[in-house]
Amino acid sequence: MAATSQTTAPTNIFFQAAKEAVLTALLVGMLSILMVGYQTEVLQGQTMSYVTRFDDVIWAMVLVPAGRFLLVLGRSGLLWPPFVLGGLAMIYLFTAAILGLAGSPLYQSLPLPYDQPMVNAIFGVGAIFVFAAAIKAHRTKVKGGHTLEVREAAEARQANIAKNLSRILGPILIVIALIVPWTPWGDRAVVDSLVLVMTYVMLGWGLNIVVGLAGLLDLGYVAFYAVGAYTYGKLSIDLGLTFWESLPIAGAMAALFGVxxxxxxxxxxxxxxxxxxxxxxxxxxxxxxxxxxxxGGPNGIGNITRIDFFGLPFERNPAPGIETFHTFFGLDFNTTHRVIFLYYVIIALALITNFVTIRLRKLPIGRAWEALREDETACRALGINPTNTKLTAFAIGAMFAGFAGSFFAARQGFVSPESFTFIESAVILSIVVLGGMGSQVGVALAALLLIGLPEVLRDLSLYRMLVFGGVMVLIMLWRPKGLLAYREPTLLLFGRRGKKKEAQA
Incomplete structure (x- = not known):
């Protein structure tokens, strides 16, 4: 009987894994047949036509279910198949992708599912996920399974790791951000993309006050972003105010709307x-x-005054009698000067946002936000005024969105309602949730991933958003609470912190 049970158990596991693989193949086929299988193109006679890519669809219907099959085996206790096959696939796909990106002739001779190296690299990321899942399943099995105590201890360890990583990564990211424009790969396109990334970092840190610290789910954060942008646009055109003069007014107006x-x-x-x-x-x-x-309605507001360098505009042919940036410093005119200056301006605004948020978190108002997030009823019982606490969270978070909106208007020189749709609020909220609510460094990493990754994958055209969505799914499966998630309150009861350290030891 023992031999029979030992032989039927693996059979049941393989049957369950095969069943999920078949369902995964059907799902992948339904999703990719129209999105990947057909690609429209315009011929010379302006005639719309399409080309088929059914071979790419078939490869997706093979590779993704294969990964699902190995994942089910690993989670059911059969660790060697996902460990060995996942590891081999990871090494092979990444090696091939490196050869392809390096332009090696050997890449063309390798049997690979896709011609583009980046697509093969993405499937290599999936192989990493399978490999890591097998290791995680083995560690869970060794440590006693999925009991409540084991899960709580694992969550505590992960939170502690995230906290320590945040302390290390924070200064490193700041240094890298400051020196990027002066590196060999810091060309105009890269710096311009980083300006956009830093704008969303600032917006994410502002929303983190409302969602991450105060626990108030805000799906209309883009409204304050719009208020700041339009405030600067009107002040610039109607009153002739500069960006620096309008910045505090835009923030105050957005805070008023937050209240x-x-x-x-x-x-x-x-x-x-x-x-x-x-x-x-x-x-x-x-x-x-x-x-x-x-x-201005749907047409928006144009001809908004752009940021200048302390009165020195970044213009090639200014009005008579006006000195420009490049003439003052004796330089040849280059559009990169303005982009670099914008980059450092948004870095300064973002760092101010980060500094103020961290300082406020340690003050009584910040502790009141955290108390409100944990339990509003208990917060009220402790004598904290929820009304003032909520209003301050909305106002301060909106103020930073107003600053970012003002910068956006000065950078673009034009604002319209199309820039402030619901999808912008969803993206900013996704940055906060993906990074880990309450984590400043996590929000910065999530903004770099959510905003920077589509720019990096722009050459993939057809596969760009599919790859982007797949990476997001993998991250949320691997880190469901965020990249660097820890929600330890700033203030703990007397003696509790010491006990917590003893328990971790």
Whole structure:
């Protein structure tokens, strides 16, 4: 009987794994047949046609279910198949991708599913996930399975690792950000993309106050971004104010709108709060479209004054009597000068946002935000005023969005309602959640991933968003609480911190 049970158990595991692999293949086929199988193209006669890529669809229907099959085996206790096959696939695909990116002739002779090295590298990332899942399953088995105590201890270790990594990565990322424009690969396109990334880093840190620290789900954060942008646009055109003169006014105006949003939602929590904030963001966008006399309507506001270097504009042919940046410093005119200056301006604004957030978190108001996040009822019982706590969170978070909006308007020289749709709020919220709510360094990494990765994968054209979505799914499966997630309160009860350290030891 023992021999029979030992032989049927692996059979059942293989049957279950094969069943999930077949279902995965069907799902991949349905998703990719239209998105990958057909690609439209315009011929010389302006005739719309299409080309088929069914071979790519078939490879996807083979590779993805194979990874799912190995994952099920690993989670069911059969560790050697995913460990060996995942490791071999990882080494082979990454080696091939490196050869392809290096332009080696050997790459063309290798049997590979896809012609583009980056696509093969993405499947190599999937192989890493299979390999790591097998190692994780083995460690879980050795440490006693999936009991509550084991899971709590694992979460505590991961939070501690994330906290230590944040302390190390933070200064490293700042140094790298400061020196990127002066490196050999820091050309104009790279710096310009990093300006966009840093703008979203600043927006993510601002929303992190509302969502990560205060625990208030805000789906209309882009409204404050729009208020800051339009405030600077109107001040610049109607009153002739410079960016630096308009910056505090834009932040104050956005904070005022944050308070205006805070009052109607004082008694709301969870999903109801999210719905109201979503409606607020849409109201702002519709007002921008319909109030044509003030906002320009769908046409937006153009000819907004751009940022200058302490009165020195970055222009090739300025008006008579106006000295420019390149003439003052005796340089040849180069559009890269303005891009680099914008880059350091947004870095300065983002670092100010980060510094203020960290300082506020250690003050009584920051501790009140964390208490509100953990339990609003207990927060009220302790004598903390939830009304003031919510309003300050909305106001300060909105203020930083106003600063970022003002910078956006100065960078673009043009604003319109199309730049402030709901998808922008969703992207900013995704950055906060993916990075780990409450984690400043995690938000920066998530912004670099969510905003920078599509730019890096732009050459993949057809596969770009598919690859992007696949990487996001892998991350959320691997790190469901965020890249660097830890939510340890700033202030703990007397003696608790010491006990926690003893327990970890």
């Amino acid at each position: 205006a949003l805070g009052f109607p939602v004082l008694r709301l929590r969870g999903d109801y709060l999210a719905i109201v904030t979503l409606g607020f963001g849409e109201i702002i966008r519709i007002v921008l479209i319909n109030w044509q006399e003030f906002t």
